[in-house]
Amino acid sequence: MKQGRSGFVALVGKPNVGKSTLVNAMAGQKLAIVSPKPQTTRNxxxxxxxxxxxxxxxxxxxxxxxxxDALRQTLRRITGSAAADADVGLAMLEIRGIKPELDDMDRQVLAMAQRQGLVVVINKVDRLPDKAMLLPWMEVLHGATGGAVVIPVSARTGDGLEVLERELISRLPEGPFLFPEDMVTDEAERAIVGELVREQILLQTHEEVPHAAAVVIESFEDGRGDDDGLCRIEGRIYIERDSQKGILVGKKGSRIKSISEAARHEIEALLGARVYLRLTVHVSKDWRKNERAVLKLGYGDNE
Ligand SMILES: Nc1nc2c(ncn2[C@@H]2O[C@H](COP(=O)(O)OP(=O)(O)OP(=O)(O)O)[C@@H](O)[C@H]2O)c(=O)[nH]1
Ligand SMILES: [Mg+2]
Known part of the structure; x- marks a missing residue:
């Protein structure tokens, strides 16, 4: 395996600050799902x-x-162990207002990401009416972390990402590369496919429904080598109650149809192939409260 600077950088932050958006931007392709709703990422x-x-x-x-609930506790564990295993911690936050004030959760984020090479990232600078707002926050964060470097970026526009990348690379240990150079992720395609379905549920439903949904890909027939080149995928969507099932399916099946249609386009882009996607909706009562159900639906066992 090739040699160089190589290692793991764990992104830690409150929900919705833009961690997954940054990962996709730096990877140069969409691997992680993104939505305006907090608690999008579950793995x-x-x-x-x-x-x-x-x-x-x-x-x-x-x-x-x-x-x-059990799901949130599992998610916390996943984040904690990813941070503990990393060479470099990246704590991400977005600034709120002119007066810099760190709340309890900000401190937890900084503490969890604290490694020898902590890097603090302030994301969404494209939204700031005035860049001068950054300075007092940068000072407070620098102070609160015992002198960590603080880098303002916009994961959306790409602003600051080159600086961030250089900074991260400079902190990685020297050694053999950890993965083959042509690899973009070690995540199974099947898992990303399930996430792309869940992303559409997050984007197309509201209130409790998006958070009560889990997606399991039941069968994945990879037809990329076949004559028709068609991938046949069947997925099950689990939600917590009958009433949510009605909402998810929609009038005459209109919502599930629209979710399926949009997810299919995303999956076709991922796989570079035509896709037939069949989704069905099922109830797993209050699964988020039940540790075994959380595990069964695919959360928390990827170690
Ligand atoms: N304006 C602006 N919006 C951004 C930026 N980065 C992310 N967003 C938006 O912020 C929202 C949340 O982004 P995600 O990447 O899903 O956030 P996350 O931190 O991964 O959230 P969780 O998975 O819930 O922890 C989405 O609507 C993004 O489009 C940015 O640099 N600027
Ligand atoms: Mg995310």
Missing amino acids: RLRAIVNRPGAQLVLVDTPGLTEGG
Whole structure:
């Protein structure tokens, strides 16, 4: 295996700050799902960024929240262990207002990401009416972390990402590369396919429904080598109650049809093939409260 600077960088932050968006931007392709709703990510996902002389493995994690149900506890564990296993911690936050004030969860984020080479990232700078707002926050964060470097970026526009990448690479240990150079992720395609379905549920439903949904890909017939080149995929969507089932399916099946249609386009882009996608909706009562159901639906066992 090639040599160079290589290692794991774990992204830690509150929900919705833009961790998955940054991972996709640096990987140069969509691997992690993104939505405007908090608690989008539910699994650890590794994106392998290959550069001349360096291999940066970005580890996306679920946004940190307080305790709560079995699912949230599992998500917290996933984030904690990804951070503990990383060579470099990347704590991401977005700034709120002019006066810099760190709340309890910000401190937890900083503490969890604290490694020898902590890097603090302030994301979404494209939204700031005035860049001067950054300075007091940068000072507070620098102070609160005992002198960590603070880098403002926009994962959306790409602003600051080159600086961030250089900074991260400089902190990685020297050694053999961890993955083959043509690899972009070690995540199974099948798992990403399930996530792309869940992304559409997050984007196309509201209130409790998106968070009560889990997706399991039941069968994946990879037809990329066949004459018709068609991939046949069947997935099951689990939600917590009958009433949510009605909402998800929609009038005469209109919502599930629209979810399936949009997910199919995304999956075709991922696989580079035509896709036949069949989705069915099922109830797994209050699964988020039940540790075994959480595990069964695919969360927390990817170690
Ligand atoms: N304006 C702006 N929006 C951004 C930026 N980065 C992310 N977003 C948006 O912020 C929202 C959340 O992004 P995600 O990448 O899903 O956030 P996350 O931190 O992964 O969230 P969880 O998975 O819930 O922890 C989405 O609507 C993104 O489009 C940015 O740099 N600028
Ligand atoms: Mg995310």
